[in-house]
Amino acid sequence: MRIVDVCAFYSPFGGGVRTYVEQKMRIGPQLGHEIVILAPGDEDRVIERGPNARIVTLKSPRFPLDRKYWYFASERQLHQALFALAPDFVESASPWRSAGQVAQWPGPAPRSLVMHADPLSAYAYRWLGDVFSRETIDRQFNAFWEHLRRHSRRFDLVVSANASLSRRLADGGVAHTTTIPMGVQPGVFSPALRDPALRAQLLAACELPDSATLLLGVGRLAPEKRWPLVIDAVNAASHDRPIGLVLLGEGREKRTILRTIAGNPHIRLFEPERDRTHFARIMASADALVHGCEAETYCMAAAEARASGTFAILPDLGGGADHAADGAGLTYRSGDPASAAQAIRQVAQTRPQPSGHTRTMDAHFEELFAAYEAICAARIDALAHRAA
Template identity: 25%
Template sequence: MRIIHIANFYGPKSGGIKTTLHNLGSGYTAEGHEFIYVVPGKKFGREETTHGACISLPSWQIPFSGGYRVIRSTYRVKTILNSLKPDRIEVSDRFTLSCLGKWAADRNIPAIVFSHETLRGLVKNYLGVPMKRFVSWHNTRLASRFDFVVTTTNFAAAEFDEIGTTNVVRVPLGVDLQTFSPSLRNEELRTKMIKGGDVLLVHCGRLSPEKKPERSLETLRALLDRGINARLVYIGSGPLHKKLYDSSRDIPVTFWGYVANKKLLAQMIASADISLAPGPIETFCLAALESLASGTPVVASETSAVGEFLVDHNGDFVGLTAANNGRAFADAVQILLDEIAEDATLSDRCRTQAEQFPWSETIMRLGRLGGATPVAHRPTNKSAA
């Protein structure tokens, strides 16, 4: 089967989307499928990679996004699709690429769309008001154009379930269990990162407004006020880098930047005590799962989806959620530090929990959607026209 995945917000320093595409490609290829992914670039290009063929199309750079790009012309995308004759298409962008669902329906080609974000959360985060009618209209319209809407957690699916969407499927993403491992803890690297501190916190992710990276600074300040000799290391880049840097000159913070070397990234995470994931509207958070795979417990926002995988099958926690303020995050960090001191099995339990999310399981579940429901049976709604 020839599977073509079209995605925006993909680039050299993008995180979750790039990781997802590469792992999907590797998994599909291992199953004997042909995988091609179409992404934004500076110009037209085609490259054969270990994940499949990558086609880049001319794109617009989004202002103040830290380098994110969006494909300029869906007409060009459709032209590419017409020539490649896919057996199935996958789309990662609910906004500018949703028209591809109709293109596929007109040709009786199964099509799925990944809902990587919560529209309800984005609207509230950026506009400050819920705009429920708009969110419901958009989600109904999106679902009507595709055979399936793939969500990664119950949190991500909730806004579709609330409007009675019938073609939503939950498929958790996976984690690279070979790359990320507790065995990669590196004491020499830890000493370099912690710079004389006692507790090493890492924040791994994009430094952008919706991720609320400033919450990690608030957490560090609260811990320092309590006499805890901690250091925070940011791993990642983004539009808020300068603002965060300028506001943290008086406290022990290191901005490591984007780390392209996966082995180094895995060593850094495995060498930390606790990983912070403060994004309040995360629908999955691959960085949190990579932390667990590295044996590092996580503190995450209580309003995100991350809490769904911070409790193992025995009911034991491998991380904690906290209210969206620095004091609450600091409280959770202190609880985990006590747990680390008292329970030598915590790191192993983190790893065991991550092992419940192999990419092979993700690929298998998505494979079941290969014979998608007939286009004629797609949900319809007059408001979605």
């Protein structure tokens, strides 16, 4: 199949979507498919990524809230590009504007909506959850639910990476919803990469001895990631025992996070580690990963921690919670720094070792593309039946 991924939030500057796209372009051709990433950019351009894999960018405006991204401003331009590419299957990788543009495309190919974002959890539930129930918030944001319901009827499949989001979508009337979990890049993360010298070095950067507990935080510096909550929880837990936190990330909330750290020498904020081999050593060398975001659709950092043999401290809602199953982590009440602090204390005291299997991204794409093939086959059978 020629699979065209209409990827509104792809950026060459990094992020989880770019990681996912890179894996798709690697694995898809191995499974016999042609992968085309159709993304907005500064210019019309084709970037070849090997046999049967390429990125096609359409000249588009920059996204005003984050200049690392662009957006599809013209539905007509997008539709013309899809007709020119003649896909066998079309994906929309965003539930926002581009989902409607893909739904309205009059071409014949079947299509899917892949929920790489959970906007209600990232924004509405986080902003209003201390005052209103989720049911009340959902009623107030019915326009967004109706947007999803309306477009889902034009898609053959709506893909979610975690069971919790899939249930919410189905309960909200979003059609054709299924769960296909993602996974980690194979051959990169391993408990065997744990390095006591590197662990001691990271603790020394936090002005702590190697007898202290080393926590690792990984992710964008964005409001929905709740890094101030994590920092407050670490500060509270540190009253009982020495704990260091190394936070790897970049983003628009950097100043806010530095103000929250307030010069605490035991909490250090560093730029993301872009060398995947060295990052895997860091992940395996931490005593635990700590995460604050309950709006993750999958939580790649938690999956990579599990693959590294590193325990995870996670909120009890969203995709992160799935990675605490089978003894691989411990959950706390989402949005509650006191609950997070108690979980950190427990992990610092007991130093648990995780267990359980880690799914790979290869398995994710095998399952995803098999679902697409089944939809295409069913459509061909239906057309043949009508012709007969």
